[in-house]
Amino acid sequence: MTSDLADWTGPVRADLSARLEPNIDRPLALALSGGGDSIALLRLAADWARANGRRLLALTVDHGLNADSAEWTAFAGRVAREAGADWRGLRWNGPRPATGLPAAARMARHRLIAEAARAAGARVVLLAHTADDIAEGEVMRAEGSTLGRLRDWAPSPAWPEGRGLMLLRPMLGAGRDEVRDWLTGQGAGWIDDPANEDPRFARSRARASLLPTGEGGAQRRMRVDQSNGEAAPGHPTLTLSRKDDGCAAVRSSPLPAGEGSITIDRSIPPQTLAAVLVCVGGGDRLPRGDRLSAIRSRLRSGEAFTAVLCGARVEAGSDQVLVTREAGEFVRRPRPPMPLTVGVESVWDGRWAITVDSPGWFVVPAAGRMAALSDTDRTALKRLPPAARGSVPVLIRNDATAPVLAGKAGRAAALVEERLALALDRMTHERDLGGAIHGASPRNHLFSG
Template structure:
């Protein structure tokens, strides 16, 4: 027995709206961003999110990325603009310009899309971006991962993978419990239209092959060749996805057991970690401490975790981070030696304009002509007060601190002396470890983001 289309649509929209209510705030100033491709999934999310935004008193900003990969992409953008306007949402477009890679195009396009969406969302002041992934996307990602893909797992609430563009930004996927076919059926019944991207049927791409392999069975129930999925399912629908287990990316986690750690060391340079730290938590710590975006190799991470668990004293480097294990104390921080082998680019600072240096610090100068660079090789030239501050952190970490230089200045100065400095690692780690569950958590102060005032 089938439900009346209006009832089914209302139930579907109601489930999605409930997930929005569970995560997002009402009647607050920052807007909510929504990634709008024009496909059926994002068009369905636009309809539900726009209704939710009106009732919640929130501004909704739809963001469309033109990848420049299709001759009809301009028409797609115009379709998205009209849809956003009809739904009462604001609309922004970003374009992926420049040369496109010959190999690895889907991954490169995904990275560019996340970065462009993150930049646009931060520009309008949004803290959360809505994405229209469904249960089908989860199954397809799992299918691809079981065949060697390094694609990260999809979670309802996770940090933006774009770094540093997505700093402090969360992604909300409120439709992971819904099937693609149900969303399109609902759109069709309500008179909405959407774009069908022919690239989705291109067998050169793993995502397209996954869709073919996971076609719904004739009766429309279940997924053929389905793999494990962590997407929420609706009880009794016969659409559970079971199979092989995978280890998700450390930055794509829902709330886990809290990692045992102390507050960041002064100036944001590192963390003290309990030896029993879990493997994915340690991976997240390494990336946050180093400012990197490439997860450490699994085999090397497993060996490092085993050494920690065994109580061994050692010094090691991994993913641009340094691990110092001595007795019960384990410290993780930036490996300053990496800045000799692969220097972080110097950045010319503009007064009042924030810049991210080495993926770890957001620096806003108060005066013109300052350049931020690494302290390594310049420590002895610092003033006596600055050296006293530097001495509050382990010796091996000091060279990774940011200092400011400029023509005519007698010596470098610690960046905190002449600029507003925010350490990005504490908040990045908090979000990576699943310590936030909703938008209101993003307003709280994270200890360690700014240096203790008594240091200066």
């Protein structure tokens, strides 16, 4: 193997060392399809893990979309163990949509990997996207796709399954051909998924359009990676520049700890405002561009106003701009009480992690129930702005008539600030990341672009 074939591996190893903690008893997760890109990353990550006292956990998702998928999964498990990694196979058993199958499979893959990684105690998942994935994404966006741009370090798009979990893509500077040349030089094999050359799919068409042509115009065939054929979804406006990322325009609200409201400056950049609205609102859908622009224009004008977007309420006054959860949504679209399981941390409204130690508890919003709270609890709520009070979680029980604040009957922690910090690139190293949590399935991806 010539030295120039190995040039791309140096930056990959350097990126692993720059982002990850050495010598800790916490596994490093890796998405392993068995395709060439992921096999190469497996080998490099296994070397790094051995040299740095880390356990490596390879995770393979069987989508059940190909007759050979079980064989592919077994192959991935075999090569993972040969590399010295632990391995776990995961299977997508959800419904298959008639349209948008690649996107649905991608969403399921992120959810399954996030759940397995968090359950194992991992805080970082390695993904083997390459420079070719970036180029293919540009072609797809030029043709009208809303696919997000890949980042080397980005939050997991699965919310809330992937809370506090980061994705590291250390191979974005490498080309697919040179990765496979390197594998060939090592005598390594990999899987070819024929779906990656199926012209019915936008990713395959973009890939084919970038292939060089040979004699007679015939395109050169490439062996491609199954799991990394589709870039993670997201939105380009959430890719913040290091020079001006808008973080200075965001501050925690001067309210009781963990309340989950955010104060912002009127000069806040649009991408930062979008992230604030989604995180405070607890959802995972970005605001429409025209509605976001309208709010930002009103902020810059100095106007005093109230507006609601993405489930968040923007109250712009003369002295501050406060963003809180819009409690009126609980009244307009009532939800059934969410049951809580003893000792299991559950996510409510995409904003709160709640755990109880005794059975029979359900979580509901304070909206419509504040009059039934105890005098002590009502006094605690009065420290919050009126607009924020109804969105606070309270607990009700089968054998009790009066609700209680979630933090009194159980443990409750707001997720808004941590999620926003991840979205705004304020946590740049594995050591910065928090603990594990599990919750409901995501509807759409947000912070992976």
